[in-house]
Amino acid sequence: MLSEKEKLDSLAALGIELNQINDLDLLMERILFKARNFVNADAGSVYIKEEDNLLFTYTQNDTLQMRLQKGEKLIYSTFSIPIDETSIAGYVAATGKVLNLPDVYKINPTKPYQFRGKIDEASQYTTKSVLTVPLKTQQKNILGVLQIINAKDDEKHVVAFSKHDEKIMFHFASVASVAIERAQMTRAILLRMIRMAEMRDPKETGAHVNRVGGYAVEIYEQWARRHNIPKKVSDEERDVLRMAAMLHDAGKVGISDVILKKPGKLDSDEYDTMKQHTVLGAQLFLDRQSKFDDAAMIVALNHHERWDGNGYPGHIDITTGAPIKKHVRPDGTPAGKKGEETPVFGRIVALADVYDALSSVRTYKKAWDESRVLSFIEKEAGAQFDPEMVEIFFSSLNMLRSIKERYRE
Numbered sequence: 001m002l003s004e005k006e007k008l009d010s011l012a013a014l015g016i017e018l019n020q021i022n023d024l025d026l027l028m029e030r031i032l033f034k035a036r037n038f039v040n041a042d043a044g045s046v047y048i049k050e051e052d053n054l055l056f057t058y059t060q061n062d063t064l065q066m067r068l069q070k071g072e073k074l075i076y077s078t079f080s081i082p083i084d085e086t087s088i089a090g091y092v093a094a095t096g097k098v099l100n101l102p103d104v105y106k107i108n109p110t111k112p113y114q115f116r117g118k119i120d121e122a123s124q125y126t127t128k129s130v131l132t133v134p135l136k137t138q139q140k141n142i143l144g145v146l147q148i149i150n151a152k153d154d155e156k157h158v159v160a161f162s163k164h165d166e167k168i169m170f171h172f173a174s175v176a177s178v179a180i181e182r183a184q185m186t187r188a189i190l191l192r193m194i195r196m197a198e199m200r201d202p203k204e205t206g207a208h209v210n211r212v213g214g215y216a217v218e219i220y221e222q223w224a225r226r227h228n229i230p231k232k233v234s235d236e237e238r239d240v241l242r243m244a245a246m247l248h249d250a251g252k253v254g255i256s257d258v259i260l261k262k263p264g265k266l267d268s269d270e271y272d273t274m275k276q277h278t279v280l281g282a283q284l285f286l287d288r289q290s291k292f293d294d295a296a297m298i299v300a301l302n303h304h305e306r307w308d309g310n311g312y313p314g315h316i317d318i319t320t321g322a323p324i325k326k327h328v329r330p331d332g333t334p335a336g337k338k339g340e341e342t343p344v345f346g347r348i349v350a351l352a353d354v355y356d357a358l359s360s361v362r363t364y365k366k367a368w369d370e371s372r373v374l375s376f377i378e379k380e381a382g383a384q385f386d387p388e389m390v391e392i393f394f395s396s397l398n399m400l401r402s403i404k405e406r407y408r409e
């Protein structure tokens with residue numbers, strides 16, 4: 001448990017820490033962790049406002065996490081509740097007031113809000129003390145709600161949140177809201193860029209790129225643990241990977257509509273032109289100013305390389321698209337990158353992109369059923385895909401399914 005001095009020092013540094021995280025999903029994860037740490041809470045959730053509802057998409061629970069195997073993650077459903085006074089979170093969003101409830105099963109029946117224990121029943125968890133705080137913009141508009149659950153004392157007993165906890169969380173929410181608003185803006189800019197590509201290529205939807213980004217981060221986290229990557233490094237890397245993966249096909253804005261929107265199969269010349277989207281995408285980020293630019297360039301360029309060396313665009317000069325002389329096939333075309341010649345981010349997104357493409361409806365095909373998709377990926381381990389990434393993919397399958405459900409078309 002943090003001392004009062006540690007809480008104040010940590011609160012002062014919080015804004016700097018949170019504003020170093022660019023991706024919205026990863027920011028929410030960090031906000032929840034820090035909020036629970038401040039007041040020694042066992043669990044918590046963040047609800048984000050979406051029109052007249054609160055979307056439940058981020059949650060943590062130490063007690064439930066301890067029931068899992070090492071490396072496993074909690075899988076939870078995404079749902080929404082109306083912003084009205086009938087639920088605890090809805091009441092806080094509707095009124096902008098803080099609610100500090102010592103026992104949610106003993107709420108005065110005259111109150112407009114009541115606790116619904118369905119999640120407790122399903123998870124075999126007992127919620128007791130709940131502190132719910134509004135997340136507001138500087139203009140006092142509601143962004144969402146931060147809810148922390150089951151404060152614990154030094155002996156790990158569940159206790160009520162104190163008045164001091166209320167004040168700390170009120171200040172915490174103010175700092176977190178600034179970071180959330182910035183991350184939402186970043187996500188919106190990325191999705192606008194993707195909508196530009198979607199105007200050219202209907203396959204590039206916001207749901208598709210959010211899924212690919214989510215899959216990529218999940219696979220990377222497991223890979224980083226296996227390779228003993230320090231947590232500080234892996235946290236920074238997954239932040240830039242999440243956004244870079246979303247822009248994997250940004251180079252398609254430079255491909256002709258005649259090719260992008262052709263209903264039938266491309267001929268060999270058209271296919272060669274289509275392959276150039278990898279180079280065009282990488283060239284968008286040549287003027288590198290941050291780690292994100294580096295990651296986006298790597299992903300755009302390499303997400304169609306294959307483990308067996310038969311992918312594209314291969315060993316090329318990014319600025320010109322020309323083959324690198326020492327990596328040229330007899331026919332003069334660039335040799336494909338083989339094995340670990342393809343950077344880790346490229347190998348991850350190659351798998352994430354194919355998994356989503358095969359699982360999704362396209363204008364030229366129906367979605368494959370899951371068993372067919374999984375059989376294909378298993379068969380292509382060591383050929384199209386890095387076999388280690390395929391192994392990680394299958395070990396993470398339940399979480400990948402959860403991501404797929406969260407970002408439905």
